Amino acid sequence: MSQSLTEHRIIFKWTATVLAAVAVLVGAPLLLGRLTPAGTNWERLSDISQTYGTPLSIAALAGVAVSLVYQSRQTAVTYAEAQRASHRQLVIMAIDDPELMVCWEPFTVPVTALDAKQIAYTNLIVSNWSADYRLKRFNDAALRVRCETHFRGEIARKHWENGGADWRRFAEAIGTPRLRRFVSAMDTAYAAAVASGPPRLSSSYFAPPE
Template sequence: MIFAWSTAGLVAAAIVGLAPLVLQEIAPAGTNWQTLSDISQTYGTPLSIIALLGVAMSLAHQSRQTAITYEEAQRASHRELVLMAIEDPELMVCWEPFSIPVTPLEAKQIAYVNLIVHNWMADYMLKRFNDAALRMRMRKLLQGEMGRKHWQNGGAGYRQFAESLGETRLIRFVSLIDEVYAEVAAAGPPRLTSTYFIPDA
């Protein structure tokens, strides 16, 4: 849509710019050029405004795309750091201490859940998720033991981070997860990881 408006604006500007040359070639002798000039100005100004609006919208779109590219690069960097710690548990202690008691295996599992939540956070911030979609995803995640432990461990940190940035949508993201966590916690205990799979035959 933005591309179409930008193109239309540039075409309109080109038409306005070329109009005098075209008129000069096709106008009959004795043409009142002052009248034609007045008409050209009457229609030219709105078309010029449309062209400028098209360019402005195109620049705004490019700026947004640049910001998205930067955010994706940041997420890729964060994901790589977390995966390094998951693969080498000795690096796990380089991150902040866990706020709940966990085993080394649980630490790896919680770190992995953190990657899942970060991915959904990015989708929510880019408005690929609405509130209902986020609630649905989190309700399912928080039914599991590791999902619960992840938010028990890191929920407060997410809120502190969001509030320190002052990002309204990010704060909303955290609040929605807090609400879903309270709902599922009130409904009963989580499903233990040991019950996820049937024993090997």
């Protein structure tokens, strides 16, 4: 939400700047006509106005171009978020009704029904991180930290053991460099976590009730 508000402020700022520049360009001749005394050398004034008018026109056009770029990006972000919301709803339906879980692709490694629900939920988490990273809402250093901490857990490793290859194939098929970097970071963190030893079991996450 904060990202969306920031982008709207930027668009508003550039739009206001463009409108102000256009107002100056349109209103300057009228203002000069009223304020200039009789006998003024209009040819000289024309040369001066052309000298300053061209850079202002270029600046106005540049402002319009920047505004259109931000609007286009905002449209793409809105569409992507709608797609994620639709995918999230489908996954939640399968989590709530295990009979729908078999409508998705089969797991690479045999899992229990509980594992399947937890892995599906974990995939939603990773998908959200992927979207944020592709939108540059956090950088490579933050991604590495997130991946390293993520793979300390048992279910996180089960998820990537089952779905990591699919993520890689999808990233290669899409061809988006930033998505490939995201998957590569996940692969690297997963391999390092496996090499470091066993994960923290999900059953040990919480202290037993007193």
